Amino acid sequence: MINMKKSLGAKVVGNICPVWLVATYDKNNRPNVLNVGACGWANVKPPCVQVSIRDIRYSHRAIVERKAFTVNIPSEDQWREADYAGMASGRDTDKFEGLGFTAMRGDLVDAPMILECPVNFECRLRGSVELDSNTLFIGEVLDVKVDEHVIDGDWGPNIRRIKPMVYWAKWGWKGEAYHSIGSELGKVFTQKTKPEK
């Protein structure tokens, strides 16, 4: 079968993105949280993440001023909280209070973590890149904290206990949604030889 391709132009399509809540302190030391729609891992050694945030967002200034943020991974049963965190603004709303989130002061960085999220990264701002609509902030992960119950012995953090979500995005079309993680297809680094057809 020959795949017929259709050109869609310069668009954001097929954006499978982890759902990450970025938390910061504002100028009054009030914790704030933002659901970012463009983010991910950026480096292995040292571990770095990237979060891409528009400069009109209240969290943007907080990251620039404090040179720090945290990434908090919500579980799938927190999808409503995550969605709200991307709609309301910390400029006029205390989102932590509204969401019933508990702010834990970072041990290593000047930013709050969300107690209720099973995974938290403490990130020191390492650099940024201006990309027209958004600033891509690179944060070095100085520590990862996880809820004890997600640790599965020597196997470490268990995806079935964390239950992270992904965000399926396609600007300009309907159907954007939060999804759970599905079945395991296969282990990483197992296909040393070319797959049999």
Added chain:
Amino acid sequence: MINMKKSLGAKVVGNICPVWLVATYDKNNRPNVLNVGACGWANVKPPCVQVSIRDIRYSHRAIVERKAFTVNIPSEDQWREADYAGMASGRDTDKFEGLGFTAMRGDLVDAPMILECPVNFECRLRGSVELDSNTLFIGEVLDVKVDEHVIDGDWGPNIRRIKPMVYWAKWGWKGEAYHSIGSELGKVFTQKTKPEK
């Protein structure tokens, strides 16, 4: 219930990453493909992606020289191909041939697309950031191509037809795996007011 947190140090943990195959031409104009483990969307307007690649990788030089790459999203039934593309090196292997992939020359950039992948982004190198182990390459998406059969009328690309994968990574522990996308939890931008407890 109080969540007891455990500190894991500066590690890559809980990496839910889209599975993206980056394709380039090498110095002999041979197409090459690499499975990148740290990547994602980086900007909305203009659409930009980031892929983070170690400088020892054969694809690294190709991106620097051609100032272009493509992102190709495999379907879940291509997880073995994706895994192999991250293990073999294009320095001594023709991975396109080994995988039975067909290279389509980019319309807008000097890089090949993988015909067999349902979604392809043509990316012009826009900038890069050196991050010790990896270089974070930022690519501006000049065009998105999709297989016609994944388009679902006005709703556009349908996740159930593309069947993208995610990669669950945690360096230093067992259990890294490819996963399918699971059930829809809820629509994006629906929680305008704080969720009821």
